[in-house]
Amino acid sequence: NISQTGAGLFYLFVLQHYVWPTQSLSAKEHEFVLKRKQVVLKSLNKLGIQCTLDSVPHIALLGSGGGQRAAVGLVGSLYQMEKEGLLDTLLYLGGVSGSAWSMSSLYSDPQWSNNMDKAASRLSGPGVELEEALAWLSKRAKEEHFSLTDIWGVMTSDR
Numbered sequence: 001n002i003s004q005t006g007a008g009l010f011y012l013f014v015l016q017h018y019v020w021p022t023q024s025l026s027a028k029e030h031e032f033v034l035k036r037k038q039v040v041l042k043s044l045n046k047l048g049i050q051c052t053l054d055s056v057p058h059i060a061l062l063g064s065g066g067g068q069r070a071a072v073g074l075v076g077s078l079y080q081m082e083k084e085g086l087l088d089t090l091l092y093l094g095g096v097s098g099s100a101w102s103m104s105s106l107y108s109d110p111q112w113s114n115n116m117d118k119a120a121s122r123l124s125g126p127g128v129e130l131e132e133a134l135a136w137l138s139k140r141a142k143e144e145h146f147s148l149t150d151i152w153g154v155m156t157s158d159r
Helices: 005-019 027-046 069-083 098-105 117-121 130-140 149-158
Strands: 061-062 094-095
Touching: 027 069, 061 098, 069 098, 069 117, 094 098, 094 130, 098 149, 130 149
Parallel strands: 061 094
Antiparallel strands: none
């Protein structure tokens, strides 16, 4: 019986505490999508694509997994989309593994989509000395939202 195993108990805990048990968006998500659709509409109109708020297409960019290669690939794609005036046509951005690592880094700056040069510059530089990385991780580990992403991110980027 899966509910009696450790994995089963964990699964039930996650379902009860972290899974949104409906097929509709929450009020806050719905509010965000409506606001984002206004940005997408404006961007599409600038590109000569005419539509209304009700007919805005749901455009998503999905990043792959694959560690650092995927992380760099996603940032490179977003960087070029910004340069071509396409970044604001995205309603959704999703990814797994390396792409999610890039996304978590991007989202640390609320204005990331307005300055992809800064976001891309995080991928180059002198790197991180081990002592510096460990000091940063030690400080960050005391925060409420510390995760494995923080450890991976500091070890593969410059701080």
